[in-house]
Amino acid sequence: MAEPEPEAEPERNQTQTDTLSPDEVPGGSGLTTKQLQQNLRAVKQRDRPVRLLFEIPSSRIIEQTLSKHVVYEVVVMRSGSFDSCRVSVERRYSDFSRFHHKLLQEFSEELEEVVLPRKLLTGNFSPDVIAERRVALQDYLAEVYAVRSVRRSPHLPRFLTEQEQRRAHGLLRAGQFELALQQLQRVLEMEEKLLPWQSPTLIVPTLSALAVCHRDLDQPEQAFTTAQRALPAVRRYGRKRHRAALLDLLVDVGYQLGHPVAQIQEELSVLRDAERGEVSCCSLKELVVQEFL
Incomplete structure (x- = not known):
């Protein structure tokens, strides 16, 4: 409930x-x-108090060779007049349906009174039906967010970011770092909206991928700063593979920039000595390209 x-x-x-x-x-x-x-x-x-607000202000019909479907713009912002950043993603009804199914597998009792708008067999592309469904899906997200256990589960951030993460990592693996960077920055904006209710480790994969993009785009200062930002969460929550790879990048880029890196290098050495055989020696880029396959 x-x-x-x-x-x-x-x-x-x-x-x-x-x-x-x-x-x-x-x-x-x-x-x-x-x-x-x-x-x-x-x-x-x-x-x-600060809460997340969901709006579905628009929709559009996408026509393909053999089919067409409706996508809904989902806008996420924090309550209050101090949040000037409205982040949005596009989702199909089928995305909402899969999201709801996953939630019910884990939170069936808590969501007993939360109902996803039913699937229609006809009339899906009628302007009146689409407008009605936009309002219904918006209300649905508000009801889902009102459930504490759901709000703190990984299902909500996955619903709001996973498609974009996969797209960004695909671009990164293809060597299209500028496009990947743009996509990842939008993902990070969404994740930052969710951080008061999610573990800080949520943004670690995104920051790691951003650091890789900055480095490959010959932007060492941005790569260094971004990798530094990810470190507190990986140190606190024991993400050893990311920690070693981030430290390794910071040492290399730090030398390039002329930054003092003795403490970082010592931390990396201590980590590898203490976790010998458990900490991978792969680079941050090698670690990033394996994610969201």
Whole structure:
């Protein structure tokens, strides 16, 4: 059964970080009633909860040689006026159906009252039917997200990113690094929306692939920075293969850039000595191209 309210993550309005509650203001008793009320409203807005919002604002019909189908634009954003980045993907009804089936295999009791709009045998391309289905699918995503266990499971990020990940990694394997980079950046934007409710390791494969693209595009500084960003999660959650490969890239690129890398090199040596036989010596690129096959 869907929970009525998802747990919230605090959101702070950057323009209000210096606003204090009446208890925090030195000599607060000297403020006027109007000032105290304004201060209280500002504090409430500053600490309001953050949730994911789903919109399906548009759809389009794709016609192929022997068939045609409808794709729906799924827009994901965080609640509040401070999220200016609206990230979107396109999904078919069949994608929603597979997603729902996977959820039911694991969360049948929790989703007892969450119903996917039924499949239609006729009229699928009628403008009225498509418009009605857009609203129904939007409501469906909101209901799914309201279930805590589903919200924290890997099924939601897979639904929202896996197709794009596979496309990006296919481009990377084909040596089309610029196109892969663009696709991966969009994937990362989506994953960052999900991070308050997902493990930080969610973005490790994407950051690793981005670092590989930057390096092959002769952008060493971006490759170094991106690989550095992935390290905290792999250190904390024990992703040894990624950790060794990231450290190895950082040492090589760091030397190229003239950055101090002695500590990184020592960490890599200690890791390989401690995990001898368990840590692969493959490069980050070799590791990345094996993913999302």
